[in-house]
Amino acid sequence: MGTANQKTIQQIQSENSDFFRIAFSVDCVIFGFHKNELNVLLLKSDLEEFKDKWSLLGDLVRTDENLDDAPYRILQERTGLKDVFLEQVSTFGDIDRHPAGRVITTVYYSLINVKDHLLRLQHHELSWFPVTKMPQLAFDHYKILQTCIKKLQDKIDKEPVVFNLLPEKFSLRELQNLYEAILDTKLDRRNFRKKLFLMDWLEDAKEMEQDVPHRPGKLYHYRASTTKPATAQTLVQ
Amino acid sequence: MGTANQKTIQQIQSENSDFFRIAFSVDCVIFGFHKNELNVLLLKSDLEEFKDKWSLLGDLVRTDENLDDAPYRILQERTGLKDVFLEQVSTFGDIDRHPAGRVITTVYYSLINVKDHLLRLQHHELSWFPVTKMPQLAFDHYKILQTCIKKLQDKIDKEPVVFNLLPEKFSLRELQNLYEAILDTKLDRRNFRKKLFLMDWLEDAKEMEQDVPHRPGKLYHYRASTTKPATAQTLVQ
Numbered sequence: 001m002g003t004a005n006q007k008t009i010q011q012i013q014s015e016n017s018d019f020f021r022i023a024f025s026v027d028c029v030i031f032g033f034h035k036n037e038l039n040v041l042l043l044k045s046d047l048e049e050f051k052d053k054w055s056l057l058g059d060l061v062r063t064d065e066n067l068d069d070a071p072y073r074i075l076q077e078r079t080g081l082k083d084v085f086l087e088q089v090s091t092f093g094d095i096d097r098h099p100a101g102r103v104i105t106t107v108y109y110s111l112i113n114v115k116d117h118l119l120r121l122q123h124h125e126l127s128w129f130p131v132t133k134m135p136q137l138a139f140d141h142y143k144i145l146q147t148c149i150k151k152l153q154d155k156i157d158k159e160p161v162v163f164n165l166l167p168e169k170f171s172l173r174e175l176q177n178l179y180e181a182i183l184d185t186k187l188d189r190r191n192f193r194k195k196l197f198l199m200d201w202l203e204d205a206k207e208m209e210q211d212v213p214h215r216p217g218k219l220y221h222y223r224a225s226t227t228k229p230a231t232a233q234t235l236v237q
Numbered sequence: 238m239g240t241a242n243q244k245t246i247q248q249i250q251s252e253n254s255d256f257f258r259i260a261f262s263v264d265c266v267i268f269g270f271h272k273n274e275l276n277v278l279l280l281k282s283d284l285e286e287f288k289d290k291w292s293l294l295g296d297l298v299r300t301d302e303n304l305d306d307a308p309y310r311i312l313q314e315r316t317g318l319k320d321v322f323l324e325q326v327s328t329f330g331d332i333d334r335h336p337a338g339r340v341i342t343t344v345y346y347s348l349i350n351v352k353d354h355l356l357r358l359q360h361h362e363l364s365w366f367p368v369t370k371m372p373q374l375a376f377d378h379y380k381i382l383q384t385c386i387k388k389l390q391d392k393i394d395k396e397p398v399v400f401n402l403l404p405e406k407f408s409l410r411e412l413q414n415l416y417e418a419i420l421d422t423k424l425d426r427r428n429f430r431k432k433l434f435l436m437d438w439l440e441d442a443k444e445m446e447q448d449v450p451h452r453p454g455k456l457y458h459y460r461a462s463t464t465k466p467a468t469a470q471t472l473v474q
Contacts, residue, residue, distance in 0.1 A: 022300065024259045024330075024341055063259065063339055067330025091328040091343045093261075093304025102300055104261055104341075106328045 023098075025105040026070040027058035027141070029089070029148040030079075032114035033165040037130040038181040039114065040145060042137075043078070044125040049099055050138035054129070056145070058105065071108040079126065085111045085164040089151050097140045109148045111164035132184070153183055160201045163222035169205045171217035172196070260335075262342040263307040264295035264378070265323070266385040267316075269351035270402040274367040275418040276351065277382060279374075280315070281362040286336055287375035291366070293382070295342065308345040316363065322348045322401040326388050334377045346385045348401035369421070390420055397438045400459035406442045408454035409433070 030041040042054040057078050061070045068088065075081045086108050093104035114128070129135060131149060134142070156162050162178055176192050196202065203223040209216040267278040279291040294315050298307045305325065312318045323345050330341035351365070366372060368386060371379070393399050399415055413429050433439065440460040446453040 021258060022261045022298070024261065061259070061330065061341075064332060066332055067328060067341060088327060090325060091304060093298065093343070095301060095303055104298075104304060104343075106330070106341075 021102070023101065023103045024061045024067075025058050025103055026061055026067070026074060027056040027105050027107050027144060028071050028075060028086075029056055029107060029109040029145055030075070030081075031109065031111050031148075031152065031165065032128060033178050033181065034114045034128060034130075036177045036181060037132065038149075038178075039128040039130050040134075041079070042127055042129055042135070044127075045138045047138065053136045053138040054127075054141075055138040056107075056141050057126075067106060071110070075110065081110075081112060085161065089148055092140060092144060094140065105144075107144050107148065109151065111152075111161060113165060113167060115167055149182075156182055160199070160222060163201075166222075169207060169219040169221050171209050171219055173214075173217050175220075258339070260338065260340045261298045261304075262295050262340055263298055263304070263311060264293040264342050264344050264381060265308050265312060266293055266326075266344060266346040266382055267312070267318075268346065268348050268385075268389065268402065269365060270415050270418065271351045271365060271367075273414045273418060274369065275386075275415075276365040276367050277371075278316070279364055279366055279372070281364075282375045284375065290373045290375040291364075291378075292375040293344075293378050294363075304343060308347075312347065318347075318349060322398065326385055329377060329381060331377065342381075344381050344385065346388065348389075348398060350402060350404060352404055386419075393419055397436070397459060400438075403459075406444065406456040406458050408446050408456055410451075410454050412457075 032039045032041065041057065043057055045051070045053045045055045057074055059070070059074045059077075061067060065073065071086050072082075072084075075084060075086070087110075089107045089109050091104060091106045095102065097103065097105075131145070134145070137145065152161075156179065162175070162182070165178060166174065172193060175196070176187060176189065179192065180187055201223055202220040205219040205221045207219045209219060269276045269278065278294065280294055282288070282290045282292045294311055296307070296311045296314075298304060302310070308323050309319075309321075312321060312323070324347075326344045326346050328341060328343045332339065334340065334342075368382070371382070374382065389398075393416065399412070399419070402415060403411065409430060412433070413424060413426065416429065417424055438460055439457040442456040442458045444456045446456060
């Protein structure tokens with residue numbers, strides 16, 4: 001499989017001749033947390049020129065489609081995912097970024113709970129890759145991925161977005177593992193917990209972990225009612 | 238004047254017929270600080286359909302031009318401004334945002350020191366407007382402006398970007414006035430100064446204000462060597 005669906009740049013150009021003055025696409029960087037690693041969902045490239053390379057999930061924006069609606073459509077078409085966390089990150093438009101012509105792309109990142117969604121991916125040429133073990137990526141997708149990782153790293157410090165990556169109930173150990181995976185660094189346990197509780201994001205689920213190879217920890221869930229993501233201390237707040 | 242240069246949508250469409258499948262533009266939100274108010278630089282719209290409305294400075298992206306180079310070219314062509322602080326904010330692509338067809342626009346904001354640049358604007362149909370007293374804006378430029386103000390408000394809390402809006406030497410009073418103008422709120426003087434010095438952004442210029450109608454304050458300049466913009470206290474740092 002694979003080669004039957006591959007297209008040459010000439011095919012892409014002729015199929016999209018109306019688009020390729022400047023064409024406009026959307027790419028999605030979909031993050032998941034799996035086996036204590038930050039993962040990204042990639043697709044085998046269907047361009048002959050990028051045989052054996054992988055790419056982000058993307059598509060051209062339809063002429064009758066609002067830009068910010070496109071990533072939701074693409075995610076649903078390619079993965080069945082609906083109602084996911086999605087946010088626009090940046091737009092990439094270097095002249096030579098696409099071999100078929102001038103294609104400018106707006107990038108969105110998404111955070112999903114892998115456990116809920118693993119099964120649906122069986123029938124696609126889709127695969128999760130840990131960000132520390134990336135295969136060769138097509139286009140400028142490596143640069144795009146790095147930009148999104150940086151954005152995520154900045155964000156988790158100030159806003160409660162990581163909970164999109166976890167099951168409903170989780171232990172503090174899992175949460176710290178997730179922060180460490182995203183930041184690619186070890187955090188001091190006591191300090192992390194102290195600052196975490198200052199954020200007022202967590203609520204005791206009144207349950208303990210089960211079937212774990214270590215002393216069971218308390219489970220928490222995200223306190224959705226927190227009104228203010230608030231940096232604990234900032235210049236003007 | 239004005240009407241001689243005005244174009245109809247039909248003219249724009251025929252002049253740009255190759256572009257208008259999806260056309261791609263850049264818009265610049267240029268902020269300045271003048272008479273204790275946050276100002277935005279606007280241009281009289283040259284579209285007949287938007288007669289008497291104002292718009293952000295923008296242009297179509299050239300096919301041989303990297304996206305991130307376009308705002309620098311546009312600023313220089315329209316205002317003579319070079320070497321300014323510019324940052325990409327977001328891309329706007331609702332289907333109906335431009336009456337001439339599908340135009341997606343990437344928005345950049347810029348912070349400049351008005352005093353250095355006031356004179357050059359005399360010969361253009363450009364004008365500064367306080368953000369609290371906006372004229373009618375063309376297209377979705379009001380929404381774009383609000384997004385950029387929000388971005389600026391978030392940013393000044395964490396990164397030393399406001400110094401782009403000030404002369405080289407400034408008093409703490411001026412700095413607080415600037416923060417208050419951007420945030421559209423009054424700040425507690427003592428608290429503001431306490432947090433400000435924690436940021437380690439300022440260096441004593443060893444001079445005092447002159448010709449001011451109040452007790453002269455000390456002057457400071459921005460300590461460019463500060464390596465870390467750092468939120469004073471965050472979850473993981």
